[in-house]
Amino acid sequence: MNMMTANMMAARHDFGESEETLDLNELCIQHPSATYFVRASDDSMVDAGIHCDDVLVVDRSITARNSDIVIASVDHSFTVKKLELSPQLRLLPMNQGNSDFKPRHIEDDTAFEVFGVVTYVIHATR
Amino acid sequence: MFAVIHCPEFYIQCERLFRPDLRSQAFVIASNDGQGGLRIIASSAEAQTLALTPGLQGAELTDMLNSLANVKEIKICSPNYELYGDISERFIKSLALLAPNVTPCDINEASLDLRGLKLDTLDPRHPGAISSVHCFGKKIRCTLSQWTGISAFVGVAPTKTLAKLASHAAQKFDHYDGVADLSSRHQQHRIFDQIPVSEIYGVSVKAARKLSAINIHTALELSTAPKAQIRRASSVVIERIAIELSGLRCRESNTNITKQNVVSNKQEHIEAQTFVSIKQALVEQVTQASQQLNRLDNTCTTVSVSLTTAPLSQRAAQIQNGLTLDLSKPSDSAATIQKLATQLLESLWHKNAEYYSIELNLDGLNPKGRPQFSLFSDSINPSLELNRPGPLETIRFETYLSHASDRPWQDKRSLLSPSFTTKWADIPRVS
Structure with a gap:
């Protein structure tokens, strides 16, 4: 064992057993087999924090309620809007x-x- | 009890999920026919009413498209196996959350082994919420539809063959509302006489003709006819189907499905099919099957090989060819089985056909050293059949082969829909 590995092991020991690294999937995706991604192509939902080119996490397993932000197909094309x-x-x-x-x-x-x-919005700040 | 969950027109459904413009539109999924033309591998119901059916290809297809050009807009897509594979995976994973013991059978089909389960306890999150087979099937159907966007049909019955037939009935007869429960003999017989044998999975057109020659036309007739007569007229495979239809479960010692490239459209994975590559798959199957025989300390008496040209999802385009040979004496020798299996493959193989899967069946399993029964007098007491050696037990291997013609149509790459679920650059854009 070289000095560096020994030091790292000692350090790890000092801080206790490390848990698994945080996984963004765990935070944003409750139902992986029902989750799809889409990308916003305009600013029509900017007040909801959805900007052009943001990636939206879409969960199909949730039944839409009034005021949910949804992906819907209207007259043969997809749109993201607030459902009333x-x-x-x-x-x-x-x-x-x-x-x-x-x-x-x-x-x-x-x-x-x-x-x-739509359950989460992934927005790049730069 | 078994359940079979089947998604009809799977490729069509997958394409429509992300292409609202294709809903209620006549469209076909077509691949290269190997001679510079197109071959339909799936078509929407709207296209089928225009006689654009799966299997149609070459000049005949071109002529039809030309003559329809002024009448109706027909959209053509290349098969997007990446998309179909991803949706199929979601279908299986969603099922696994609803029920135990999920076995994928095909890209659009899965079976559930419900043995030893009270239906009340099937949903761990809501014990007692599901009180009957029908509610259980309904729940599967609704959840799959909401989660994956794919509509599925559910069949429940005491054997896999029956469950498969039940899922077919669920689709065929509206009164089932998508879920057919054939768990009792009464429920089975109510519809058996409305199902021609050719609609039973595993019964080829050829086998159906042979059965028709001995006056067996419907599932009811097949399930009640003397088994020995069926075997004499067709094959041990059909006899096994008949036995399963009558409610006795045939044991499958091992159903080993090896998938090769079936859901991939990556160029490097696709090799042209040759006799050599198919034979290789068969050799591998024989090796594994004879190992299985040795483990069971059994011998077999018949070897069957069948080749299929299209997946289950495209029954209309499917040509299944099978041959069975009886061994002169029971054997467990890999060399003997290999020799017979290769002979069978050589007689089945056609140079111009492109095969989707190859299946090897070893039947008539017997413990080593036990003399073979003189087979099946018609008067045999059905309750004895359970312990009877022979076609009740089988070793089955199926291998999906890579498909040269599944390559997206080279000249029209633009026909390929984007990889909506597998590439960031391709995810749907919404405004």
Whole structure:
């Protein structure tokens, strides 16, 4: 055993047995087989902390409730919005600074499906 | 009790999960046919109504696509095995959280061994919450659909063959609502006469013809006909299916499925199939099977080899070819079995076919030194059949072969959907 290994072992001993390194998956993913990732492609949800190019953790095992942020397919494309179930079914953008993003009513004949609930946002700060 | 969970049109479902634009759209998944053209390996229900069925290929397919071009938009995708493999893994992992003893059978199918379990205790998190087979199946179906986005059908029955048939019935008959419980004889017989033998897994078109010649057309007739007659008319494999249909479980000493590249589209893993590479897989199977025989201190009396051209998920495109040879005397010698198996492979092999899997069955297992029964008088008491040696016991090996034609269509790489779940650069973008 060389000096360095001996020192490291002694150090480890002093600080007690080390636990496993923290795993971000453990924090962000409760149901791995039901979790998918998507990437935001605009700032329509910036007030919810979702910026363009952020990675969103989407859990399909959770049943969406009113005010959840969801990934939904509307008329054959995916969108991320706040779900409003009552008084009527609507998808709401969250960007007060940009009035281009407007609430969207979901009519009975619209092809609509909730893909999953967004549980975490991964945002790069630089 | 066993359960079989089957996801029909699996490739189609996987593509649609991340492509809302493909929902309710006629589209086909097609790969290279090896001669510069295309071959359909899966098609959506909408495409099937336009006669674009799996197996269609080459000039015939091109002509059909051309004639449909002005009538309806048909989308074509290359098979994205990375995606299908990932979704399949999620399907198995989700199942494993709901039930014990999950065995993957194919990319889109799994079986559960429910023996020794009270259905009440099946969900560890909610003891008592599931009170019946039907509720249990329903829960599996709903959870799979929500978690993975894939719709599945559930069959529950006393044997694997029956459970497999039950999952087929669950899909075929609307009144089951996706879950068929065939645990009692009464429930089985209610639908057996509506299922032609050709729809039973393991019964090839050829075998169905042979059965039809002795007036066996439905699952009901197959399950009640004298077993010796079935064996004489077809094969020991069909006899075993018939025995399982009548509710007796055949023992599988070892079901060893070796997967080779079946869910991979990485170029370096794909080698052109040759007779040599298939023979290699068979040699490996024989070696393992004869070791198994020796461990059991058994001999076998028949050797069967079958080659399949497409996975279970594409029954329509599937051509299964099997041959069985009886040994002149019971044997456990790897060399003898090898010789027979190779003979069988040589007679089955077609140069232009591309094979998906090869299966080796050793049947008629007997403890060494025990004389072989003179086989099966029709009057045999069914309760004795349980202890009877012979086709009740089998050693089975199946190997999936790499598939040269599964290479995404070279000229149209753009047809390949992104790796939505396996590459960061490819995850879906949402606005």
